[in-house]
Amino acid sequence: MNKIIAFSTVALGIGLAWPDPAIAQTAKDLVGTWTNVANVNIRQDGTRVNVFGPNGKGLAIFDSNGRFAIVNVNPDTPKFAANNRAQGTPTENKAAMEGGIALFGTYTVGPDKGITMKVEGSTYPNWTGTEQKRTVVSFTGDELKWTLPASIGGTAEVTWKRIK
């Protein structure tokens, strides 16, 4: 009986002390470099679209001092015919805007395990200076999935894999 009680106490102790591995506990869990696995836009009617096309890709870096940067792109965006970034046609400029987003700033992880990003600068001007909340849907240490209100309306569901 004593043994059973002792065992249960130990088990309970471990249970209490062991963090839920499925959810990011602290900002420390995010530190590192992540490659984009998926960037899905969930429209209001529930349909799912790859925001940056079938080959969308990106990189996110979270440093240990609370700074982050994210770049996501559609690699199939047409190149500018003039081969000069300042000489895009209206169609090329629009496609480039639709075909990528980048942002940087500072981040914190709150008690609710959500990630708050203070966006200091973004290639999408409406995001510059905003504070954004990303809800962590799943976290396994090496894979991270969050959702946020998308920059094109609807909900964005973004999946990252840690680069080792």
Place this chain on the structure above:
Amino acid sequence: MNRRSVLTKSVPIVLAAALLPSSVVAQQKSIKDQLVGTWIFVSAQDVKPDGSKVDPWGPNPKGAAMYDANGRFTFMIMRSDLPKFASNNRGQATGEEGKAVAQGMIAFYGTYTVNESDKTVTTRIEGSSYPNLIGAEQKRVITSLTADELRYTNPTTSTGTKAEAVWRRAK
């Protein structure tokens, strides 16, 4: 006997002397080690063929570059006066909004390597807000690197000029 004790005593000294140079070297960090971290954009000027300089990024530009220890990086610069999209939707820029933003920002990421002897950083761009840079390889020549400041020249920018850039380390 005396000789043996001298020998015995001298072994640690020789060992210490052998170890000394590496500890001195360790204190002189490589360019790569100094580059790793987060840098905040200060300024970049285009240098025209005639030597005149133009600031394409306007007052108080924004930007960050992050170099990780494993050779990956992100890089972005943007003007601070870019117009917000009236539609509040990234996919619905007007012609003027799209033009201003496409001309007023750049972002890319990929892998980088440092050549310690000629003080250059080569970036291999995997993704970029400017599609022509995807798959490109760029070289930057470091002209000054301290604990807090990084200066380099970019011999070929995405607008076809040479540029001189200044960054400060994020605190």
